[in-house]
Amino acid sequence: MGCSKWRVAFNFGHLKVQSKLSVFFTMIILFTYLFYCLNGFCDSLPRPVFDQRSLLHGGIILTDGRDAENLGGALNASPASVVRQHLPDLPTGDAPFNISIANTFGSKKFPQAIIIGVKKGGTRALLEFLRIHPDVRAVGAEPHFFDRFYEKGLEWYRNLMPRTLEGQITMEKTPSYFITKEAPRRVFSMSRHTKLIVVVRDPVTRAVSDYTQTLSKSPGLPSFRSLAFRNATTGLIDTSWSAVRIGIYAKHLENWLRFFPPSRFLFVSGERLVSDPAGEMGRVQDFLGLKRVVTDKHFYFNQTKGFPCLKKPEGSSRPRCLGKSKGRPHPQIPAEVLLRLRDFYRPFNLKFYQMTGHNFGWD
Helix, strand or coil: CHHHHHHHHHHHHHHHHHHHHHHHHHHHHHHHHHHHHHCCHHHHCCCCHHHHCCEECCEEECCCCCEHHHCCCCCCCCHHHHHHHHCCCCCCCCCCCCCCCCCCCCEECCCCEEEEECCCCCHHHHHHHHCCCCCEEECCCCCCCCCCCHHHCHHHHHHHCCEECCCCEEEEECHHHHHCCCHHHHHHHHCCCCEEEEEECCHHHHHHHHHHHHHHHCCCCCCHHHHHEEECCCCEECCCCHHHHCCCHHHHHHHHHCCCCHHHEEEEEHHHHHHCHHHHHHHHHHHCCCCCCCCHHHEEEECCCCEEEECCCCCCCCCECCCCCCCCCCCCCCHHHHHHHHHHHHHHHHHHHHHHCCCCCCC
16 A cells, blocks of 8 residues: 555656656757747748738838839839739749749740831830830840841740730830841741831931931041932932931831731831820820820920930939930031932832821921
């Protein structure tokens, strides 16, 4: 009887010791974990992908530290639209949950629309205005794939494109495509459904602007007159000079119409892009099947440069205007030279009006 009481007491005491040891070791583990976390060692633990963006007073911070509400390209777009463009839905499937957002959202596609011309017509302005739209993703530099780098292959070209989501449009602009003989066939081989935008401008003014740009890079360039005429006495125009040749729009358009129907083209007036940018942008957005997000509230006319600029986005330090190379003062060209050049272009202009169904009013 006494042994039994002793045995029970021993077992009870043993259990109490085990319980105390368990509590002791648990506390050691907890204190060790807290120590490591307080010293920053827990930062390397896997985090949900949502931690890569945070909410701060209602503004969304992107992975590179930009505030979506203050993005220069967003202007008046809603924060949700901006986030949709820059931080779209998470990837699905077997991808790791903590994979980097910046490198995985969306997919690279061939452009559904290309600004194919023309040089010094206003293509850069059009592209910059379009990039305001949250559903437009465009390459900034000119790829020159269909005229210079076609041998690199379509996969090389596709990899140049920005990633897009469903419902967004991939775009690029290379104005020299319009005058490149092989470009229409090559674009058609990529996709017969590509939408083609051509920004055109009075060919005489365009030629002078073209010459002005070249002159700024080569100050020793011969005069405009000597380059424009094969024979100054007879007034025979030198169509081999690229500044003149580009303005024969009807000839270049004929080459494109062999592969694409007129419905695939939109002809944008370079003059109206300056005088009424919102109106022309409305036409462009309709053609691309986009909601009219870019409107007159995005523009103001810069008197110094002589063309419209984008208004200062909220949170930005200054308005957005095109670079110094845009809006250069043109050199003085003798009036008789411009008159002869205008006479030369007139029949081509009239044919171009007929082909496009639009009178641009250059004569």
